[in-house]
Amino acid sequence: MSGEIAQAxxxxxxxxxxxLVTYAMAGDPDLPRSVDVFAALVEGGADVxxxxxxxxxxxxxxPVIQGAAExxxxxxxxxxxxxxEVVPAVRKRCPQTPLVIMTYVNLIMAMGEARYAKLAxxxxxxxxxxxxxxxxxxxxxxxTFDAEGLDLIPLCAPTTPPARxxxxxxxxxxxxxxxxxxxxxxxxxxxxxxxxxRLDLVRKAAxxxxxxxxxxxxxxQARMLSAHADGVVVGxxxxxxxxxxxxxxxxxxxxxxxxxxxx
Amino acid sequence: MTTETAAGRFGRYGGRYVPETLVPxxxxxxxxxxxxxxxxxxxxxxxxxxxxxxxxxxxxxPARRLTEAWGGANVWLKREDLxxxxxHKINNTVGQVLLARRMGKxxxxxxxxxxxxxxxxxxxxxLFGLPxxxxxxxxxxxxxxxxxxxxxxxxxxxxxVESGSRTLKDAMNEAMRTWxxxxxxxxxxxxxxxxxxxxxxxxxxxxxVIGRELRTQAQAAFGGLPDxxxxxxxxxxxxxxxxxxxxxxxxxxxxxxxxxxxxxxxKQHGASLTLGTEGVLHGSRSLVLQDEDGQIQEAHSISAGxxxxxxxxxxxxxxxxxxxxxxxxxxxxxxxxFYEVARLEGILPALETSHAFARGRELARELGAGxxxxxxxxxxxxxxxxxxxxxxxxxxxxxxx
Numbered sequence: 001m002s003g004e005i006a007q008a009x010x011x012x013x014x015x016x017x018x019x020l021v022t023y024a025m026a027g028d029p030d031l032p033r034s035v036d037v038f039a040a041l042v043e044g045g046a047d048v049x050x051x052x053x054x055x056x057x058x059x060x061x062x063p064v065i066q067g068a069a070e071x072x073x074x075x076x077x078x079x080x081x082x083x084x085e086v087v088p089a090v091r092k093r094c095p096q097t098p099l100v101i102m103t104y105v106n107l108i109m110a111m112g113e114a115r116y117a118k119l120a121x122x123x124x125x126x127x128x129x130x131x132x133x134x135x136x137x138x139x140x141x142x143x144t145f146d147a148e149g150l151d152l153i154p155l156c157a158p159t160t161p162p163a164r165x166x167x168x169x170x171x172x173x174x175x176x177x178x179x180x181x182x183x184x185x186x187x188x189x190x191x192x193x194x195x196x197x198r199l200d201l202v203r204k205a206a207x208x209x210x211x212x213x214x215x216x217x218x219x220x221q222a223r224m225l226s227a228h229a230d231g232v233v234v235g236x237x238x239x240x241x242x243x244x245x246x247x248x249x250x251x252x253x254x255x256x257x258x259x260x261x262x263x
Numbered sequence: 264m265t266t267e268t269a270a271g272r273f274g275r276y277g278g279r280y281v282p283e284t285l286v287p288x289x290x291x292x293x294x295x296x297x298x299x300x301x302x303x304x305x306x307x308x309x310x311x312x313x314x315x316x317x318x319x320x321x322x323x324x325p326a327r328r329l330t331e332a333w334g335g336a337n338v339w340l341k342r343e344d345l346x347x348x349x350x351h352k353i354n355n356t357v358g359q360v361l362l363a364r365r366m367g368k369x370x371x372x373x374x375x376x377x378x379x380x381x382x383x384x385x386x387x388x389x390l391f392g393l394p395x396x397x398x399x400x401x402x403x404x405x406x407x408x409x410x411x412x413x414x415x416x417x418x419x420x421x422x423x424v425e426s427g428s429r430t431l432k433d434a435m436n437e438a439m440r441t442w443x444x445x446x447x448x449x450x451x452x453x454x455x456x457x458x459x460x461x462x463x464x465x466x467x468x469x470x471x472v473i474g475r476e477l478r479t480q481a482q483a484a485f486g487g488l489p490d491x492x493x494x495x496x497x498x499x500x501x502x503x504x505x506x507x508x509x510x511x512x513x514x515x516x517x518x519x520x521x522x523x524x525x526x527x528x529x530k531q532h533g534a535s536l537t538l539g540t541e542g543v544l545h546g547s548r549s550l551v552l553q554d555e556d557g558q559i560q561e562a563h564s565i566s567a568g569x570x571x572x573x574x575x576x577x578x579x580x581x582x583x584x585x586x587x588x589x590x591x592x593x594x595x596x597x598x599x600x601f602y603e604v605a606r607l608e609g610i611l612p613a614l615e616t617s618h619a620f621a622r623g624r625e626l627a628r629e630l631g632a633g634x635x636x637x638x639x640x641x642x643x644x645x646x647x648x649x650x651x652x653x654x655x656x657x658x659x660x661x662x663x664x
Contacts, residue, residue, distance in 0.1 A: 055557070056558040057432065057544060059281075060282045061440075066426060073558065078556040078558075079556060106542045106543045106544065106559075107558075108557075109543060110555065110557025131283075132280045132543065132546075134283050137279060155283045157283040157287075159286075160283060164287075168283075182444060182447070183440075184443055184444065
């Protein structure tokens with residue numbers, strides 16, 4: 001298990017803050033400039049970085065991240081290049097921040113599970129999130145990751161029945177990613193009313209921290225959720241800001257959301 | 264005979280690679296389907312609608328002039344083009360929409376490539392009174408105008424998909440995204456024997472009516488089993504439907520024909536069984552056209568229904584284990600076969616089906632006289648007339664130029 005992720009959550013807790021996990025797409029608008037985006041997010045207060053790796057068929061993503069994936073693919077982003085070029089550069093500029101890869105299972109299969117795990121760990125990646133790999137399909141990959149000390153971070157959904165959610169939470173690695181809305185990634189004006197109850201249930205069963213993600217874009221939403229989770233994940237709003245206004249705008253948004261996480 | 268090595272697994276292929284949000288819905292579907300298929304009342308209801316409305320059994324037609332022209336085995340056509348809506352797709356949509364109604368679902372979504380599955384879904388929804396939304400690649404919306412009109416006439420909403428290659432694979436991505444957002448009251452009618460478990464099994468079972476009828480009809484027509492059955496393969500629903508009931512019959516050669524597009528060396532084809540590698544697309548592990556980094560490649564075929572970079576997991580298993588022979592027909596070969604069948608048999612086959620016909624001659628000759636070759640006539644070509652006529656029509660038969 002990665003000590004880095006646990007440490008980041010412990011440090012935030014000690015400071016009386018919820019953890020801010022931020023997502024951006026490696027290779028958007030191109031590989032070097034996406035490094036600037038990741039660094040800006042950390043300057044804005046991000047505690048954990050999710051590094052998106054573009055896939056041609058992103059079924060869990062809404063229009064904003066789909067668009068970022070198309071731009072990244074055009075810019076030549078591949079899993080190999082992200083591990084070779086983006087991850088080490090981000091690592092250099094943000095040495096204290098745990099890095100988590102978020103992509104789809106086909107890219108990991110194409111590289112080879114063991115090869116990916118080894119390379120990711122060597123480059124300084126702490127964990128991996130695969131939104132199209134439910135627990136039933138993840139046994140072999142998780143064993144490979146465990147052997148390498150790379151966390152396979154599980155997801156829990158609003159439709160997940162309580163007993164299944166508890167099992168996922170109990171067996172979690174790194175942190176448990178609670179998907180807040182039934183749907184794809186993207187900003188939402190309102191979050192479901194039963195979200196806090198679900199977070200409480202998962203948090204009670206979890207052996208690792210619990211974060212809420214999908215649909216979260218404001219300090220107010222972050223403040224409300226940080227009473228029931230150890231942190232929040234913010235993605236589409238930052239990807240949109242970085243794409244339309246540049247890294248500084250994403251940094252400012254991070255700082256604003258981070259204020260919502262101070263207890 | 265089953266090729267399922269575990270629930271939803273066909274050897275190395277199959278499974279359920281989807282967002283966690285969908286897993287409970289797929290489990291619910293799996294359970295509801297198991298209960299329905301064990302319920303004689305449900306089975307009879309499906310059979311009754313197929314009989315009274317779809318026009319089943321479809322005929323097994325002797326193709327006497329093709330037999331003569333090809334100079335080999337006796338050629339027979341399993342006429343799915345005579346089913347209501349003009350293709351085999353209706354067998355599955357009637358079954359799935361009845362299943363959705365039994366599950367209490369309030370609305371139906373579907374994806375479509377050529378539009379045949381969209382039309383068949385819209386038809387079943389009209390018949391049973393459920394609202395229907397069909398996702399279709401924007402490119403396919405352009406080239407299949409007739410089917411777009413038919414879906415709209417039947418009351419369905421057609422949603423053009425602008426992302427990616429603007430074809431079937433992108434329509435399927437968008438349908439899955441929509442389903443994730445509306446999973447509590449919506450059933451997603453997948454049209455191919457692909458997608459996450461239990462879809463490959465559900466679609467195959469509803470389509471296997473083709474092969475079951477063929478067994479009975481072959482017995483009556485020539486007193487035995489066919490020596491070979493040939494079907495086109497995109498995602499593979501007509502192929503698995505006609506072939507599945509014969510998997511255990513070693514004497515029956517099973518042949519699938521993939522889209523060769525502009526040729527296998529051009530990267531513009533849909534030959535995922537021949538040139539695909541193992542990967543995960545649209546919820547199942549199968550053979551897919553992808554680059555070395557795992558990005559899915561755009562498929563190409565003159566027929567929108569074969570323009571798909573994946574294939575159902577059971578067919579991948581049958582191909583890899585050698586039970587099914589896989590052959591290729593290019594766009595040009597399919598077009599030539601279209602006119603051959605039109606002029607020798609008075610049938611305009613769909614461009615998809617024309618791929619199967621394109622490999623018929625050599626297969627008939629390999630088998631030889633006295634043997635019986637069945638070609639699954641998966642659909643009719645009306646929807647393709649714009650594509651085909653744009654290339655010019657050969658001179659009439661028997662008229663001096």
